Amino acid sequence: MPDPILTVDDLAVAYDGAVQALRGVSLRVDTGSVVAVLGSNGAGKTTLLRAISRSLGAVGGAVTAGTIRFQGEDLARRDASWVVRAGLVQAPEGRRIFRDLTVEDNLRAGGYTVRDAVARKEAADRVFDLFPILAERRHQRGGLLSGGQQQMLAMGRALMTSPTLLLLDEPSLGLAPQLVEQIGDIIAQIHAQGTSVLLIEQNAAMGLRVADRAYVLEVGAVAAEGSSAELAATDDIRDRYLGVSVAAPAADAPPAADAPAAPDAPAPPAPAPGAVHLQRSSAADARQLRVADLTVRFGGITALADVSFTVEAGSIHALIGPNGAGKSTCINVLGGAYRATSGTVHYGDQVLSTLPAHRIADLGIARTFQNISLSLDASVEDNLLVGRHRVMRAGTLSQALRLPRARREERAERDAVRRIAALLGIERLLDRSTHTLSYGDRKRVELGRALAAEPTLLLLDEPVAGMTHGESTVMADAIRAVQQELGLSVILVEHDMPFVMGLAERVTVLDFGRCIAEGTPREVQRDPEVLRAYLGTEAAA
Amino acid sequence: MSYLLTQLANGLSYGLVLGLIAVGFVIVFTATGVLNFAHGSVLLAGAYLVAVLQPTVGFWAAAAVGIAGAALLGVLINAVLVRNLAEANPGTAAILMLGVDILLLTELTRRIGNRVIPMGAPWGADRVEFAGVSLPTSRALAALVAVVLFAALWFLFARTRTGVAMRAAAADGDTASLMGIRLSRTGAAGWALAGALAAIAGIFLASFPAPGVAPTVALSAFAAIPAWVLGGFDSVVGAIVGGLVVGVATALAVGYEAELHVLGSGFGEVVPYLVMILVLLVRPSGLFGSKEAVRV
Numbered sequence: 070m071p072d073p074i075l076t077v078d079d080l081a082v083a084y085d086g087a088v089q090a091l092r093g094v095s096l097r098v099d100t101g102s103v104v105a106v107l108g109s110n111g112a113g114k115t116t117l118l119r120a121i122s123r124s125l126g127a128v129g130g131a132v133t134a135g136t137i138r139f140q141g142e143d144l145a146r147r148d149a150s151w152v153v154r155a156g157l158v159q160a161p162e163g164r165r166i167f168r169d170l171t172v173e174d175n176l177r178a179g180g181y182t183v184r185d186a187v188a189r190k191e192a193a194d195r196v197f198d199l200f201p202i203l204a205e206r207r208h209q210r211g212g213l214l215s216g217g218q219q220q221m222l223a224m225g226r227a228l229m230t231s232p233t234l235l236l237l238d239e240p241s242l243g244l245a246p247q248l249v250e251q252i253g254d255i256i257a258q259i260h261a262q263g264t265s266v267l268l269i270e271q272n273a274a275m276g277l278r279v280a281d282r283a284y285v286l287e288v289g290a291v292a293a294e295g296s297s298a299e300l301a302a303t304d305d306i307r308d309r310y311l312g313v314s315v316a317a318p319a320a321d322a323p324p325a326a327d328a329p330a331a332p333d334a335p336a337p338p339a340p341a342p343g344a345v346h347l348q349r350s351s352a353a354d355a356r357q358l359r360v361a362d363l364t365v366r367f368g369g370i371t372a373l374a375d376v377s378f379t380v381e382a383g384s385i386h387a388l389i390g391p392n393g394a395g396k397s398t399c400i401n402v403l404g405g406a407y408r409a410t411s412g413t414v415h416y417g418d419q420v421l422s423t424l425p426a427h428r429i430a431d432l433g434i435a436r437t438f439q440n441i442s443l444s445l446d447a448s449v450e451d452n453l454l455v456g457r458h459r460v461m462r463a464g465t466l467s468q469a470l471r472l473p474r475a476r477r478e479e480r481a482e483r484d485a486v487r488r489i490a491a492l493l494g495i496e497r498l499l500d501r502s503t504h505t506l507s508y509g510d511r512k513r514v515e516l517g518r519a520l521a522a523e524p525t526l527l528l529l530d531e532p533v534a535g536m537t538h539g540e541s542t543v544m545a546d547a548i549r550a551v552q553q554e555l556g557l558s559v560i561l562v563e564h565d566m567p568f569v570m571g572l573a574e575r576v577t578v579l580d581f582g583r584c585i586a587e588g589t590p591r592e593v594q595r596d597p598e599v600l601r602a603y604l605g606t607e608a609a610a
Numbered sequence: 611m612s613y614l615l616t617q618l619a620n621g622l623s624y625g626l627v628l629g630l631i632a633v634g635f636v637i638v639f640t641a642t643g644v645l646n647f648a649h650g651s652v653l654l655a656g657a658y659l660v661a662v663l664q665p666t667v668g669f670w671a672a673a674a675v676g677i678a679g680a681a682l683l684g685v686l687i688n689a690v691l692v693r694n695l696a697e698a699n700p701g702t703a704a705i706l707m708l709g710v711d712i713l714l715l716t717e718l719t720r721r722i723g724n725r726v727i728p729m730g731a732p733w734g735a736d737r738v739e740f741a742g743v744s745l746p747t748s749r750a751l752a753a754l755v756a757v758v759l760f761a762a763l764w765f766l767f768a769r770t771r772t773g774v775a776m777r778a779a780a781a782d783g784d785t786a787s788l789m790g791i792r793l794s795r796t797g798a799a800g801w802a803l804a805g806a807l808a809a810i811a812g813i814f815l816a817s818f819p820a821p822g823v824a825p826t827v828a829l830s831a832f833a834a835i836p837a838w839v840l841g842g843f844d845s846v847v848g849a850i851v852g853g854l855v856v857g858v859a860t861a862l863a864v865g866y867e868a869e870l871h872v873l874g875s876g877f878g879e880v881v882p883y884l885v886m887i888l889v890l891l892v893r894p895s896g897l898f899g900s901k902e903a904v905r906v
Binding site: 122124127128150152154165167168178179230 | 771774775778788
């Protein structure tokens, strides 16, 4: 048996001294192997990586028990800087590149600990070999790269120290299927060059493809472990993480949460549609949304070119396409964050494209953000209450004086927020401070905040990015339930194809800012142009 | 015409020195997130050391001690007070710095008393004449030194490992520490750099043609605050340009005070703030400030 490069024994981690994030976690990474960690959101995967890279302090976490050994050395008294110097580097979740620094300076920051200029140069050459696009764009600011390129930059930056163990936190997050394949290949290539990899991946298919071994983390503890092949063959893993194959449209697939769960790993609670009643306080109806010849330019870059589509009142419409295709730009114009250069957007008989964002919100259009935008220090409940702003009637004065009317309203609002939380399965999180939540839970809070505004049109920018297959099924059920109950229209941007295909009634495909296809999920999936530009060869097979 | 050019040249020199101070504000702010209202007393401490030591050890040794002393004082403030506040509200740190400023200033005022400690004329008391412009040599030298220092700063931030690490840490400290960058080091480096630049500015502000070191020298740092803010808070280039704008505007207001007498005497003292208000009315995030225009 090869020597372990990393061993974690009986690790426990708590946040803010109270919230227990990991308990009794043990795992090992053998020298020269790739190990994947799977698990739902809030299972503690990122916490585990941060414990290993000694960066828990920055997020208010601390190791309360157990040991972590890297190449035999106990890390208890070592800091983040020592760990990097010893050859263990983490590429963080959400890429976190330095947006204002050039690609080259990002890489130089990554190579900070390498004192030898020649070694730095060689490392940079290796990174440019691995990611030729970075060499091409070396003088551009990191913030101008597309999502996939930013992920490559984040990985390249971590590789600048020529680490012996690389920690990757969700490298495929928010990437188009084709790019996910590419990132998987790159991980295999990094491994082939002699670097051991510990990988967190929500895309279990990709994770299990590149990994030798995998661990499944549930609610802060290891629920299963084994070789990738063994795990991939397990029914439970298939249901909850792998899901149905991309090629089969899963219009009425049974929700995976109904599948028998492992005894010590409770499945996320599936909301029973109909059990939760969200009442509208105003009787607004969804209207037809018409986007006509929409063009958006930033400086010299055309993000959207003559895009037209129509979303019928009360339907679910998906926007898909590669990273950088202009999907988020489109959502941003609809929500009022960006201005259209030309073209119009009509919502019913209102022209949206000239209204400021707060007036658009008044029309009953609510959104979620791709890069989550929540008040991190506020509780989940307060974040959701912010969403109620539009429907709350009591004035500032009566609230400040706590007049009976205001108190009554507040009670009613808290009840409304509780119902929304129950629907999304985040009721137990209401009192938690938002910064202690995992990425996927934050996504749910964002959706909750948007729903709290009682929208008639909901704009969702990657609602299930970073979620397991099981979780995204639950999310799809929740979205379908509110959509049917409230009769609202939904526009969603998402890379998770089973999710899109199971939920959307119509799909518009964008590529390089242009509309390349539109139709039902079934039609779009067979469109050769879409296969070429977006879904990639695996989906076609 | 030559009067105007002379005033402009004076203004440019003064503006570049203000720029040295304003850049210190920017560096401390980006490195540790602190609005360093103690910057003025750090500047005064440096200048005071130089003036007091000069008669015994000579100007150059005194200058070296003064610059190192101000840098060390900055590092100490950071190590003892600021680092403990890392989690606190940025407002707390700013008020704390005001307190530190008052304490340091009181102590330095007590030591200086009513005196004006002469800095003398380390670069001689003659003037350079150029194209009808007459400028004290020291002012010309101040401008030259400031330009050289700005070039050195550019080199530091653009070309060296430490500089790139400082920029990375300023952009996203949490991620930078995952690259092995020690935030305690980049923070200390920022404070040291700011202190040293302040002391150099202090030497120029207190030497010929100025009479010497008095507690009022610390106030010049206040004139650099509008330069910092109108430049855009987190931009080194902005701080330099802001310094130039404030310096030239002040020099012109002072030089033409007779013509501007309807505005009363001492108009030059409010000019920096007036300019700042005008700039911020037009560009709320300053001339070069990052506009918080994040991709949503």
